[in-house]
Structures are given as structure tokens and as C-alpha cells.
Amino acid sequence: xxxxxxxxxxxxxxxxxxxxLHALRATDSATLTExxxxxxxxxPTVEGVVEGLIEAGLxxxxxxDGAAARRQGRPARRFxxxxxxxxxxxxxxxxxxxxxxxxxxxGRVIGxxxxxxxxxxxxxxxxxxxxTAVAELLRRAGVARGSLRxxxxxxxxxxxxxxxxxxxxxxPGWTGLGLGERLSRSFKCPVxxxxxxxxxxxxxxxxxxxxxxEDIVFVLAGLSPGAGALIGGRLHxxxxxxxxxxxALHLLGRDVTPETLLxxxxxxxxxxxxxxxxxxxxxxxxxDERARAAVERFIQRLVHDVAALALALDPEMVVIGGxxxxxxxxxxxxxxxxxxxxxxxxxxxxxxxxxxxxATGALxxxxxxxxxxxxxxxxxxxxx
Amino acid sequence: xxxxxxxxxxxxxxxxxxxxLHALRATDSATLTExxxxxxxxxPTVEGVVEGLIEAGLxxxxxxDGAAARRQGRPARRFxxxxxxxxxxxxxxxxxxxxxxxxxxxGRVIGxxxxxxxxxxxxxxxxxxxxTAVAELLRRAGVARGSLRxxxxxxxxxxxxxxxxxxxxxxPGWTGLGLGERLSRSFKCPVxxxxxxxxxxxxxxxxxxxxxxEDIVFVLAGLSPGAGALIGGRLHxxxxxxxxxxxALHLLGRDVTPETLLxxxxxxxxxxxxxxxxxxxxxxxxxDERARAAVERFIQRLVHDVAALALALDPEMVVIGGxxxxxxxxxxxxxxxxxxxxxxxxxxxxxxxxxxxxATGALxxxxxxxxxxxxxxxxxxxxx
Numbered sequence: 001x002x003x004x005x006x007x008x009x010x011x012x013x014x015x016x017x018x019x020x021l022h023a024l025r026a027t028d029s030a031t032l033t034e035x036x037x038x039x040x041x042x043x044p045t046v047e048g049v050v051e052g053l054i055e056a057g058l059x060x061x062x063x064x065d066g067a068a069a070r071r072q073g074r075p076a077r078r079f080x081x082x083x084x085x086x087x088x089x090x091x092x093x094x095x096x097x098x099x100x101x102x103x104x105x106x107g108r109v110i111g112x113x114x115x116x117x118x119x120x121x122x123x124x125x126x127x128x129x130x131x132t133a134v135a136e137l138l139r140r141a142g143v144a145r146g147s148l149r150x151x152x153x154x155x156x157x158x159x160x161x162x163x164x165x166x167x168x169x170x171x172p173g174w175t176g177l178g179l180g181e182r183l184s185r186s187f188k189c190p191v192x193x194x195x196x197x198x199x200x201x202x203x204x205x206x207x208x209x210x211x212x213x214e215d216i217v218f219v220l221a222g223l224s225p226g227a228g229a230l231i232g233g234r235l236h237x238x239x240x241x242x243x244x245x246x247x248a249l250h251l252l253g254r255d256v257t258p259e260t261l262l263x264x265x266x267x268x269x270x271x272x273x274x275x276x277x278x279x280x281x282x283x284x285x286x287x288d289e290r291a292r293a294a295v296e297r298f299i300q301r302l303v304h305d306v307a308a309l310a311l312a313l314d315p316e317m318v319v320i321g322g323x324x325x326x327x328x329x330x331x332x333x334x335x336x337x338x339x340x341x342x343x344x345x346x347x348x349x350x351x352x353x354x355x356x357x358x359a360t361g362a363l364x365x366x367x368x369x370x371x372x373x374x375x376x377x378x379x380x381x382x383x384x
Numbered sequence: 385x386x387x388x389x390x391x392x393x394x395x396x397x398x399x400x401x402x403x404x405l406h407a408l409r410a411t412d413s414a415t416l417t418e419x420x421x422x423x424x425x426x427x428p429t430v431e432g433v434v435e436g437l438i439e440a441g442l443x444x445x446x447x448x449d450g451a452a453a454r455r456q457g458r459p460a461r462r463f464x465x466x467x468x469x470x471x472x473x474x475x476x477x478x479x480x481x482x483x484x485x486x487x488x489x490x491g492r493v494i495g496x497x498x499x500x501x502x503x504x505x506x507x508x509x510x511x512x513x514x515x516t517a518v519a520e521l522l523r524r525a526g527v528a529r530g531s532l533r534x535x536x537x538x539x540x541x542x543x544x545x546x547x548x549x550x551x552x553x554x555x556p557g558w559t560g561l562g563l564g565e566r567l568s569r570s571f572k573c574p575v576x577x578x579x580x581x582x583x584x585x586x587x588x589x590x591x592x593x594x595x596x597x598e599d600i601v602f603v604l605a606g607l608s609p610g611a612g613a614l615i616g617g618r619l620h621x622x623x624x625x626x627x628x629x630x631x632a633l634h635l636l637g638r639d640v641t642p643e644t645l646l647x648x649x650x651x652x653x654x655x656x657x658x659x660x661x662x663x664x665x666x667x668x669x670x671x672d673e674r675a676r677a678a679v680e681r682f683i684q685r686l687v688h689d690v691a692a693l694a695l696a697l698d699p700e701m702v703v704i705g706g707x708x709x710x711x712x713x714x715x716x717x718x719x720x721x722x723x724x725x726x727x728x729x730x731x732x733x734x735x736x737x738x739x740x741x742x743a744t745g746a747l748x749x750x751x752x753x754x755x756x757x758x759x760x761x762x763x764x765x766x767x768x
Contacts, residue, residue, distance in 0.1 A: 158727055167727050215623040227696075231620060238698020239599040240728035246695050311630050312611075312696035314622020343542055343551050344624035 013049075016041060020049045021058065021081060022375050025106070029062035029080040050079055057085045058374070083108065086149040088370065089137075090363025091130060091183075093155040094196065095119045095170050096274065098130040099359045100137050105149070105374075107206075107367045112359075113137035123173035123182075131186055150369045151191045152362035153183055154199035156226065158242045163193035166241065192365050196220060197244055198235055199361030200351070201228030204319045206364045208352040213317040217244070217309050217346070218357075221302055221322040221330075223259050223269065223277065227309055236313075246305050264290045299330055303337040310342050321351030397433070400425060404433045405442065405465060406759050409490070413446035413464040434463055441469045442758070467492065470533035472754065473521075474747025475514060475567075477539040478580065479503045479554050480658065482514040483743045484521050489533065489758075491590075491751045496743075497521035507557035507566075515570055534753045535575045536746035537567055538583035540610065542626045547577035550625065576749050580604060581628060582619055583745030584735070585612030588703045590748045592736040601628070601699040601730070602741075603690055605706040605714075607643050607653065607661065611693055620697075630689050648674045683714055687721040694726050705735030 016039075023038045024030060030038070036046045053059035062078040083106040090101040099114035113133045117126055138145060157168025163180015180193045194202075201210075201218035210216045214233040220226045227244035229236045236243050259268035264283070269276045283291035306318055318338075320330060331348055338345040351357055400423075407422045408414060414422070420430050437443035446462040467490040474485040483498035497517045501510055522529060541552025547564015564577045578586075585594075585602035594600045598617040604610045611628035613620045620627055643652035648667070653660045667675035690702055702722075704714060715732055722729040735741055 229696075231615065236615060236697075239700040239730070240698055242695075242726070242728045243698035244696060245698070245727050308692040309696050311626075312613075312628060312693050313620075314624055314627035314629070316623040342626070343629050344626045346623070 013052075016045060016049050017053060018375050020046065021053065024059060024079060024081040025083075025375065029078040031076040031078055033076060035079070054079075058082055081105075086370070087143050087147045088149060088363055088366040089134065089151040089187075090359045090361070090366060091134070091151065091153040092196065092199075092359040092362060093126060093130060093153060093171075093179075094358070095156070098126065098133055099356075100130070100134050101356070101359045101363045102137055102141050102143060103363055103367070105367075105370065107363065109363070110143075111137050111141040112356075113140075120172060123171070123177050126171065127182060134186070146188065148187055148189045150189050150366035151183065151187050152194065152199070152364070152366035152369075153179065153191060154194045154196045154358045154362040154365075155179065156196050158240070158245065159193050159195050160241060163191065165193075190369055192362075192369055194235075194362060194365055195226070195228065195237075195241065195244075196358045197226035198228035198237065199359075199365065200321055200353075200357035201230050201319070201361065202235060202364050203353050203357045203361035204321070204351060205230055205233065207360065208357065209319045209349040210317050213315075213347075215314075215316045216319060217306075217313055217315040217317075218319045218321060218351075219302075219306055219309070221320055222274075225302070225305055225322070227305075229309075229313055229315065231313070244309070246309060264288075264294050299333050302330065303334055306334060306348075307338055307341045310338055310346050314342075314344065315346045317347040317349060319349050319351055321354070321357050397436075400429055400433050401437060402759050404430060405437065408443060408463060408465040409759065413462040415460040415462055417460060419463070438463075442466055465489075470754070471527050471531045472533060472747055472750040473518065473535040473571075474743045474745070474750060475518070475535065475537040476580070476583075476743040476746060477510060477514060477537060477555075477563075478742070479540070482510065482517055483740075484514070484518050485740070485743045485747045486521050486525050486527060487747055487751070489751075489754065491747065493747070494527075495521050495525040496740075497524075504556060507555070507561050510555065511566060518570070530572065532571055532573045534573050534750035535567065535571050536578065536583070536748070536750035536753075537563065537575060538578045538580045538742045538746040538749075539563065540580050542624070542629065543577050543579050544625060547575065549577075574753060576746075576753055578619075578746060578749055579610070579612065579621075579625065579628075580742045581610035582612035582621065583743075583749065584705055584737075584741035585614050585703070585745065586619060586748050587737050587741045587745035588705070588735060589614055589617065591744065592741065593703045593733040594701050597699075597701040597731075599698075599700045600703060601690075601693050601697055601701075602703045602705060602735075603686075603693070605686055605704055606658075609686070609689055609706070611689075613693075613697055613699065615697070628693070630693060648672075648678050683717050686714065687718055690718060690732075691722055691725045694722055694730050698726075698728065699730045701731040701733060703733050703735055705738070705741050 019039045019041065020035055023035055032043065032046055032050065036043050039046065050059060058081065059079050060082050062080040083104040086105045088103045092099040096119055097114055097116050100112065101109055102111040103109045113136055115129050115133045117129045121129070155165065155168065156170040157174055158166045160166050163178065165174050165177045165179050168174030180191050183191045197218055197220040200220055201216060204210045204218055205213070205216060214230065216230050218228045225246055227246055229244055263269050264280055280291050280294055284295040310318060331350065334348050338348065353360055403423050403425065404419055407419055416427065416430055416434065420427050423430065434443060442465065443463050444466050446464040467488040470489045472487045476483040480503055481498055481500050484496065485493055486495040487493045497520055499513050499517045501513045505513070539549065539552065540554040541558055542550045544550050547562065549558050549561045549563050552558030564575050567575045581602060581604040584604055585600060588594045588602055589597070589600060598614065600614050602612045609630055611630050613628055647653050648664055664675050664678055668679040694702060715734065718732050722732065737744055
């Protein structure tokens with residue numbers, strides 16, 4: 001405890017820097033006097049910290065306000081956070097496409113790139129496709145690779161803390177792949193790997209349907225459904241990173257698989273054949289009886305899966321994403337059935353981010369990492 | 385941030401007291417020199433803090449060690465934490481019985497009392513029965529009511545943060561009952577109310593089957609099953625306190641109820657009739673074919689519920705309690721089926737605490753509350 005009053009000078013400097021950055025980031029620009037008032041730090045401390053931040057490239061003197069200059073003769077110098085001092089990438093690696101989002105240090109997206117990829121592509125081919133997309137994205141945006149501070153990547157499967165895919169049946173060659181290590185070869189900054197439904201949950205909380213909820217379940221609906229959950233605003237990964245892997249739920253009742261449920265023929269659909277799925281939905285909307293029955297069966301299955309998650313976790317809100325999100329009429333039956341089964345039914349909403357949810361969540365995870373390093377005042381004081 | 389270096393004197397005193405108590409609680413007794421060394425506080429600070437703790441009755445001078453006294457002439461004074469300075473109650477209020485556990489401030493149980501209660505008893509009768517049990521327990525243990533520092537109470541149903549039972553169908557008159565407020569009339573100390581399965585999860589983590597796991601699901605198996613979960617060692621209550629209320633899961637498949645599954649006649653069992661349930665289990669063990677089939681159906685249902693929880697939460701361990709815990713052969717089918725459905729199957733164990741789990745968990749929650757007040761160094765420094 002002695003450290004609390006005495007203090008480690010370098011730790012204190014880091015904390016003070018974080019406090020000042022935090023304050024500057026919350027505003028367009030501020031004078032030293034304003035920073036002093038907001039942070040509670042002394043004027044000399046603020047001066048020293050701001051000087052250090054300017055040297056580090058994270059803060060710059062802002063252009064003087066014209067009106068104030070005229071009024072006061074020589075106005076006080078103003079400073080602003082340089083969000084352009086670094087960049088972040090959010091990557092999605094899926095069965096049919098790879099996608100990349102580029103942002104500045106404020107998380108403002110400044111570019112996006114996506115490429116189709118064959119569902120049978122090998123891991124090497126898929127990663128090569130991603131590398132190409134990233135290279136094009138950086139070139140178009142005029143951002144140097146060295147400016148990247150963190151990269152987030154999201155993919156189907158169970159992902160270990162070290163970025164290894166422990167189990168990923170949707171993508172060829174994915175199980176056992178050291179995805180974090182492979183991606184790290186292309187970047188000098190930290191690379192964080194996350195399950196795709198988990199990333200999407202983070203994204204909907206950040207800038208999607210669930211910005212006002214801290215306890216949410218995101219369901220990546222599809223023939224191989226998955227789910228991600230935030231508890232108290234934080235990702236719940238589970239003990240082994242497998243939380244929400246509800247793809248096996250339908251096995252419990254010895255029921256048929258979603259591929260069979262949604263088929264209008266005697267043959268099940270291919271688990272990754274989104275076009276065939278879209279066709280069934282379109283036919284159902286067109287009034288085809290067989291397709292409508294198939295869609296009805298599929299919705300019942302989705303309701304079952306979501307209800308099991310809601311009963312186990314009791315979220316405030318359930319967000320439905322994946323391709324089923326485009327499906328008319330999925331919300332009403334979901335709400336009706338959840339009201340029937342749950343003691344306290346959660347709100348149900350469709351994903352606002354749609355196709356962009358997974359890459360957006362990966363970007364947010366990269367941003368979280370950088371914020372922890374640059375701005376984490378609370379973390380810095382709590383950890384001793 | 386200015387507070388970090390300057391410091392609030394009363395906050396610092398509280399922190400220092402907590403640090404010294406923490407140190408004393410971890411050992412039988414200690415000298416001022418030892419406390420100074422362990423805590424990193426100055427000698428005068430330690431002397432002042434110990435003096436204050438003695439005045440508060442939380443610390444006392446320990447009897448001098450005879451050998452040391454002979455060796456050194458006048459040995460250094462030793463001090464110890466007075467675990468007997470206060471007491472805690474853990475209460476269970478169930479459909480068939482009320483139970484109370486009494487402990488000292490170290491959580492050491494020094495007395496227990498249980499009473500049967502009719503499943504049809506009104507809320508008033510049930511609470512009166514509990515009051516009698518508590519009064520007898522305190523009298524037998526020779527503990528004054530004023531010595532109680534906190535009371536934990538656990539009961540079936542969804543419990544709000546303020547101790548109101550939002551929904552509790554198992555006990556007559558329970559839904560809407562201000563249980564925390566009602567119990568508070570009997571005690572001057574804080575009363576904490578918790579769901580029974582949640583409390584049992586806490587108990588198994590404290591001194592049961594799951595002492596080495598931080599991510600567990602406890603299933604209170606029975607005709608009205610419930611579950612509690614710890615995530616990272618902390619209780620997961622859900623947004624509305626309804627997490628783990630899996631009693632409705634069997635409705636999802638339009639399946640029949642457990643009462644019907646486990647019946648050997650054409651009539652379903654009564655949901656609270658544990659004796660009838662025990663009879664079916666006994667008949668099954670005795671070789672009765674109809675009973676064996678009923679038990680088999682019941683186990684399949686339990687497996688289904690547990691698998692849904694495991695898929696949603698991905699715990700390290702599942703602990704099975706409630707009366708089904710006495711059932712031979714529930715573990716093997718559970719392990720087999722979980723291995724089949726879960727990408728990473730959790731360990732499965734029976735409750736070690738059995739009937740005492742719920743009251744023990746309630747006691748632990750009371751102890752947590754007191755520890756937060758007396759010993760929470762980390763909390764005191766992190767909160768600003």
C-alpha cells in the first residue's frame with residue numbers, strides 16, 4: 001500500500017499521460033488551462049505531459065480559433081488528440097468472403113475492402129486473399145503498414161487465447177490453424193483473434209442495435225448457427241472459448257438438422273450454401289407452400305436455439321444477425337415464443353450492422369487493445 | 385487523479401485497517417514487527433491501526449507463546465483477528481424445509497438448525513417457522529442477535545436486487561413477496577436474498593465439488609429444475625436475475641413435463657412430491673421395469689437441460705445437486721451425452737454439500753458482504 005502515497009514516478013507519468021489523452025480525446029481541442037481544470041493535475045504537470053505527448057506524435061497544436069484571436073490579440077494555444085497518429089484493422093475471415101475495415105485511433109472507419117473467396121479454398125489461399133484485400137485497402141487509403149497499432153480478426157470456430165483455432169469446421173484447414181501467428185507475419189503490431197459471433201456481439205454493442213444494453217446475446221443465424229454474449233458489457237467467451245456454440249443444440253432432441261429443415265426437396269441443403277437458402281426464403285415470400293413450410297420449420301428451430309440461450313443467460317436483448325436477419329417475419333415469432341418460455345423475456349432486435357458486423361467487432365477489439373495501452377486510467381491505477 | 389497523491393485521510397485509514405486485518409486474518413497471530421513487514425506500512429501507522437481495531441473489537445492481544453516468553457524474558461506482544469467478534473447466518477427457505485447455518489467472521493460454521501415446513505404453508509407461516517429455527521439456533525450457540533453482521537437467505541424463484549421475489553411459483557404467496565424487507569424486520573444487520581440454485585453454485589465453489597473451478601454451472605435437479613452459474617468466480621445472475629431458470633426448457637420441444645416423465649402411472653407426479661420421486665428411484669433400483677423406464681426418461685431430460693446450459697455458457701465444470709444427486713447412474717449418461725454435444729465438454733461432478741448446499745451458499749454471500757466491508761483492500765483502492 002505504501003506505493004499509493006509514495007508512488008512509482010514512471011507509473012504516475014503514464015497515468016497522467018493517459019488522463020490528459022483521455023480528456024483531449026473527449027473534446028475537439030483544449031487549452032492547457034482547460035486541461036488543468038478537467039484533469040485536476042497541476043499546470044506544470046500538464047505542460048510536461050502535453051510536451052511528451054507532442055513528441056510521441058499523439059497530440060498536436062490545433063489551429064487557433066480566428067474569432068478568439070481577433071478578440072484577445074494573442075489567444076491561448078489549443079491542443080488536440082491526433083486520431084490520425086495510428087490506425088487499426090478489423091478483419092473478417094468467413095467461408096465465402098474476407099473483409100477488412102480500416103480506422104483511425106478514434107475508431108472512425110476510413111476505408112473498407114471485401115473479396116469473395118471459395119468455400120473450398122485452403123487456409124493458405126484464404127489468407128492470401130485476405131492479404132491482398134488488406135494491401136489494397138492500405139494503398140487506397142494512403143496508410144502505411146507501420147502506422148497500424150493493432151489488428152483484430154474474427155472467424156468461425158473456437159479460438160484459443162493465443163489465436164489458435166481449436167475447432168473450425170466451416171472452413172477447410174481451419175481446425176488447429178495458428179491463425180494469430182499466421183496473421184502476425186504480415187503485421188508488426190499486436191493481432192487479436194476472436195470468434196465471429198463474439199465479434200459481432202461486440203459490434204452491435206458498439207454501433208449497432210444494442211448500444212444501450214450491457215447484457216446481450218448476438219445470434220449469428222444460419223445453417224451453422226453461433227452466438228456471442230456480452231455480460232456487463234464484456235465478452236463472455238466461456239472457459240474454453242466455446243460459449244454460445246449452439247450449433248449442436250438441435251442434436252439434443254434428436255431433431256433433424258437445419259439443412260434438412262430448410263430443404264424443399266428430399267435432399268438437405270449444403271450447410272454453407274447461402275444462395276440456396278436465399279432461394280427458399282424468396283420462394284416462401286412468393287407464396288410457394290413447400291418453401292413456406294420449410295421457412296416455418298427453420299424459424300421454429302431458431303426460436304428453440306435462442307430460447308435456450310435466453311434461459312441460460314437472461315440477457316437484456318437478443319440481436320439476430322447472419323443471413324436470417326434479412327428474413328421477414330423472424331422477429332414476431334421469436335418475440336411471441338420467448339414471451340412464452342422465458343420468465344423475463346429479452347428484447348429482440350435485428351442486427352443493424354448486417355454484413356459488416358463481424359469485421360466491425362474485430363475492429364472494436366483492436367481499438368479496445370489500443371485504448372487499454374494508451375488511455376486506460378482505471379486499469380493503470382487498479383493494477384498494482 | 386489528484387487524490388491519488390494527496391489522499392483522503394479517512395479513506396487511507398480504512399484502507400490501512402483493511403490491510404492489517406487482511407494480514408492478521410491470514411495467520412494465527414502476529415507481532416507489530418511482523419505486521420509492519422507484511423503490510424509495508426510504517427510502524428507508527430501499524431500501531432495506530434491496531435489500536436483502532438482493538439477498540440472496534442476486531443483484534444485482540446493473543447496469549448504470549450510460553451517458550452518464547454521463557455527464552456526472551458519479555459516477548460513481543462502478539463495480536464490476532466477476533467473471528468468471534470461477529471457472526472453470520474445463512475438461511476434456506478425451501479418448499480419443504482427451512483434451514484439456518486451460523487458462523488463466525490471466518491465463515492467457520494458453529495451451529496445449524498433445520499425445520500420441516502408444509503409445502504402449502506403461507507408465506508407468513510413459512511417465515512414464522514424460519515424465525516423459530518433462527519431463535520433456537522442462536523440460543524443454543526449462545527450468540528446474541530446483535531452480534532450478527534450479515535444474513536444471507538436463499539429461496540426458489542427470481543429474486544430482485546432489493547430482495548423482492550419477482551416470481552416464485554414453488555412456494556405459496558412467494559411471487560411479489562418483499563422477502564428481504566420481511567427478513568430485515570428480524571435483524572439489524574444487512575440481509576441479502578439470493579436464488580437457491582445461485583447460492584448452491586457459490587457454495588460448491590466455496591467448499592464443495594468446484595473449489596478449483598472459477599467457471600461452473602450448478603444444476604439443482606428436480607421436477608422444477610434450476611441452475612446457477614459462476615463466471616470467473618462471480619455469480620452470473622443475468623440482466624433480470626433469471627439466468628439459469630431452465631424449468632421452461634422442456635416446453636421448447638413441446639415435450640411432456642418432468643412430472644409426467646417420471647410417473648409410473650397415468651397421472652403426473654406432484655411437482656413438489658419428493659417422496660413420490662424417491663419411490664420411483666427406489667423401484668427402479670429394485671428392478672421395476674416401469675420405474676426404470678421413467679428414470680431413464682428423466683435422465684434424458686436432465687441431460688438435455690444440462691447440455692443446453694453447457695453449450696450456452698461453456699463452463700469448466702457442471703455440478704449436479706438437488707435430489708437427483710442421490711441418483712445412481714446420472715453421471716455416466718451425462719458425461720457421455722455432453723461429450724457428444726459439446727465442442728469442449730465440461731467436467732461433471734455430483735454436489736459434495738448435498739442438502740446443505742443452499743444454506744451454505746447463503747452463508748457465503750453474507751460472508752462476502754462482510755469481507756467487502758472489513759477487508760476489501762482492492763475495492764477500496766479501485767473505487768474513487
